[in-house]
Amino acid sequence: MSTGMRVGELSRVSNESVSTIKYYLREGLLHRGEQSAPNQAAYDESHVRRLRLIRVLTDVGGLAVADVREVLDAISDETLSLHELLGVAHHALGPARAAPGDDVERAREEVDRFVESLGWDVTPDAPARSGLAEALAALRRSGLDLGTAVFERYAKTADRLAAWEIGFIPESPRRTAVEAALVGTVVFEAALVALRRLALEHHSARRFKQPRRRATRGGRASRAKT
Amino acid sequence: MSTGMRVGELSRVSNESVSTIKYYLREGLLHRGEQSAPNQAAYDESHVRRLRLIRVLTDVGGLAVADVREVLDAISDETLSLHELLGVAHHALGPARAAPGDDVERAREEVDRFVESLGWDVTPDAPARSGLAEALAALRRSGLDLGTAVFERYAKTADRLAAWEIGFIPESPRRTAVEAALVGTVVFEAALVALRRLALEHHSARRFKQPRRRATRGGRASRAKT
Numbered sequence: 001m002s003t004g005m006r007v008g009e010l011s012r013v014s015n016e017s018v019s020t021i022k023y024y025l026r027e028g029l030l031h032r033g034e035q036s037a038p039n040q041a042a043y044d045e046s047h048v049r050r051l052r053l054i055r056v057l058t059d060v061g062g063l064a065v066a067d068v069r070e071v072l073d074a075i076s077d078e079t080l081s082l083h084e085l086l087g088v089a090h091h092a093l094g095p096a097r098a099a100p101g102d103d104v105e106r107a108r109e110e111v112d113r114f115v116e117s118l119g120w121d122v123t124p125d126a127p128a129r130s131g132l133a134e135a136l137a138a139l140r141r142s143g144l145d146l147g148t149a150v151f152e153r154y155a156k157t158a159d160r161l162a163a164w165e166i167g168f169i170p171e172s173p174r175r176t177a178v179e180a181a182l183v184g185t186v187v188f189e190a191a192l193v194a195l196r197r198l199a200l201e202h203h204s205a206r207r208f209k210q211p212r213r214r215a216t217r218g219g220r221a222s223r224a225k226t
Numbered sequence: 227m228s229t230g231m232r233v234g235e236l237s238r239v240s241n242e243s244v245s246t247i248k249y250y251l252r253e254g255l256l257h258r259g260e261q262s263a264p265n266q267a268a269y270d271e272s273h274v275r276r277l278r279l280i281r282v283l284t285d286v287g288g289l290a291v292a293d294v295r296e297v298l299d300a301i302s303d304e305t306l307s308l309h310e311l312l313g314v315a316h317h318a319l320g321p322a323r324a325a326p327g328d329d330v331e332r333a334r335e336e337v338d339r340f341v342e343s344l345g346w347d348v349t350p351d352a353p354a355r356s357g358l359a360e361a362l363a364a365l366r367r368s369g370l371d372l373g374t375a376v377f378e379r380y381a382k383t384a385d386r387l388a389a390w391e392i393g394f395i396p397e398s399p400r401r402t403a404v405e406a407a408l409v410g411t412v413v414f415e416a417a418l419v420a421l422r423r424l425a426l427e428h429h430s431a432r433r434f435k436q437p438r439r440r441a442t443r444g445g446r447a448s449r450a451k452t
Contacts, residue, residue, distance in 0.1 A: 015327070052367050060364045083434035090423055101241065120428035121435070128427075131420035135413045138286045141278050142409040153390065154414065154421050157383055162425035164379065166433050183368045185426060187361045188380065192422065193415060194357035195380050197316055199388035200411060201354075202346035207392050208309035209347070 004036065010043040014051040021051070029054055029069055053179060057092075061186035067092035075178055082169070082177055087123065089182055094127045103140060108133035114148035118155055161192070230262065236269040240277040247277070255280055255295055279405060283318075287412035293318035301404055308395070308403055313349065315408055320353045329366060334359035340374035344381055387418070 010033075011018045024030035030050055033041030050072075057063045057071060074080055074088040111133045115122055122129070136148065144150075165188060169180050236259075237244045250256035256276055259267030276298075283289045283297060300306055300314040337359045341348055348355070362374065370376075391414060395406045 052369075056364050056368055060360065081434055081436050083430045083436070086427065086430045086434075090427060093423070115424060120424055121431040122424050122427045126424060126427055128420040128423035132417055132424070134286065135417040135420060138282050138413050138416075139409065142282055142405065142413075143278075144406065144409060151417055151421065154387070154418050155425070157387060158418065158421035158425040159428075161380070161383060162422060162429045166426060166429040169433075179368065180370065181430075183365065183370060185423075187364050187368075189419060189422060190364075191358055191361040191377055192380050192384065193419065194354040194361060195377065195384035196388060196415060196418065197319070197354035197411075198341060198346055198348050198352060198358070199381070199384040200392060201312065201316060201348045201352055202385075203388045203392040204309045204312045204407075205347040207395075208307055208312075210307050210309070 004042040005033075005044065005047075007033075007041070007043065010047055010051075014048050016051050016055070024051070024054065027065060027069065029065065029072055049175075049179070053182065056183050056186055060190050061093060063092055067094075071182065078174070082174070082181060085178060086181055086185065087126075089185055091127055093186075101137065104130070104133050104137045107136040107140065110148050111136060114151065114155075118159075120159075161188075230268040231259075231270065231273075232266070233259075233269065236273055236277075240274050242277050242281070250277070250280065253291060253295065255291065255298055275401075275405070279408065282409050282412055286416050287319060289318055293320075297408065304400070308400070308407060311404060312407055312411065313352075315411055317353055319412075327363065330356070330359050330363045333362040333366065336374050337362060340377065340381075344385070346385075387414075 005013065007018055007021060010016075011021055014021070021030065025032065030047060033043040033047065036042040054068055054072075057068050058065070063071070071085075071089050071092050074085050080088070108130060111129050112124075114132075115129065132151070136151075139146065139150070165184055168184065170177050231239065233244055233247060236242075237247060240247070247256065251258065256273060259269040259273065262268040280294055280298075283294050284291070289297070297311075297315050297318050300311050306314075334356060337355050338350075340358075341355065358377070362377075365372065365376070391410055394410065396403050
C-alpha cells in the first residue's frame with residue numbers, strides 16, 4: 001500500500017468501486033491524487049484512510065454526502081480544536097428524527113433545564129437537545145408523561161460511557177485523534193443501539209416468553225398471513 | 227374525546243392532517259370508524275391511540291409504512307405473546323444500517339460467539355446481531371481492531387438498562403403493555419442516543435475545549451501552527 005496506486009488499485013484496496021471514487025473526487029470529498037502522467041493520478045495511503053472514514057460516516061452514521069463534506073472540511077481546517085470538530089460532526093449527525101410541533105418546543109425547554117441540572121457543558125444549539133426533546137414529547141403523546149426524571153438513569157449511564165469513550169481518544173497526532181473521535185462517535189452509537197436491542201430481547205424472553213410455545217419462534221409474520 | 231368524532235375532530239385531537247388519516251385508512255394502518263351515516267364514519271379513542279402509536283413508530287423509530295403495518299398486524303394477532311410481538315418490532319426496526327460484505331459476515335460470527343458468551347437468549351436472526359457486526363467491521367476497517375471485547379462495557383450497560391426497561395412494562399391489559407413496550411423500545415433508544423451525544427460533547431469539552439487562550443490543555447493543534 002505504498003505511494004503510487006492507480007485508481008483501480010485504490011478501488012481494490014479500499015473496497016470502493018472506481019465510480020464511487022470518481023464521484024467522491026468530483027464532489028471534493030476525496031483529495032486529488034498526485035499527477036503522475038497526463039490523465040493519470042497516483043493515490044496513496046491517505047486516500048485509503050479518507051475512503052474508510054467516508055464509509056463509516058455514510059454507512060454507519062447515515063450521513064448524506066453534503067454532511068460528510070462538512071465534516072471533512074472541518075477536518076481540513078487545522079485551526080479547529082478536536083472539540084470544535086466533534087461539534088461539527090454532531091451537527092452533521094443531527095437529531096435522530098425531525099418531528100416539530102408545539103409540544104416538542106415545550107419539551108425542549110424542559111430538556112434545557114434538565115441538561116443544566118446535569119451540569120453538562122453543551123452548546124445551546126446542540127442537535128441532540130432536540131433529539132431528546134422529541135423523545136420526551138413522544139412519550140407524553142403516548143400517555144407516558146413522566147417528565148425528564150425518566151431520563152436520569154440514562155443520563156448517568158451516558159455520562160459514564162462518554163467519559164470512557166472520550167478518554168479513549170489518543171492525544172496525537174491530530175489525524176489519528178480526529179479519526180478515532182469520529183469513528184468512535186458513530187460506531188459506538190450503532191453498537192450501543194444494537195446491544196440494547198439484543199438485551200431487550202433477552203430480558204423480554206426472561207419475563208414474557210411462553211415456555212410451551214418455543215417452536216413458533218420467527219414464524220410470527222408468516223403465521224399471521226397463512 | 228368520547229365516541230363519535232368526525233374525521234375533522236380526530237384530526238384536531240390527534241394532530242394529524244385529514245389527508246394523513248385518510249391515507250392510513252386506505253393503507254389499513256388505521257381501523258375504519260363506525261359507519262354513523264352514509265359516507266360518514268365515527269372515530270373514537272382507539273383511533274387516537276393508534277394514530278399516536280403510528281406517529282412514534284414512524285417519527286421516532288423511523289419505520290416505513292410497510293414496517294409499521296407489520297407491527298400493527300402483530301398487535302392485532304392476540305395469539306402472539308408480548309415477547310413475540312417485540313420480536314416483530316425488532317425485525318421492523320432492522321439493523322441500524324445495511325453494509326454487507328465479507329468482513330461483516332466474519333464479524334457476524336464473532337458477534338454470535340459474543341452474544342452466546344453473554345448468555346443472552348436472543349433469536350439467531352435478530353437484526354441487531356447484524357447491526358453489531360456492522361459496527362465491529364467498521365471499527366476494523368478503520369484500523370481500530372479490538373475484537374468484541376471492546377463492546378463488553380456497552381453490553382453490561384445495555385443489560386442493566388434493558389432489565390430496568392422491561393421491568394417497567396405493565397403486565398396488563400395487553401393493549402397497555404404492548405404500547406408501553408413498543409413506545410419504550412423506540413423512544414428510549416432515541417433518548418439514549420441523544421443523551422450519549424450530549425455527554426460526549428460535555429466530556430469532549432472537559433478534555434479538549436480550549437480555555438480562551440490560557441492553559442495548555444487542548445491547545446495542541448492551533449498552537450502548533452502559530
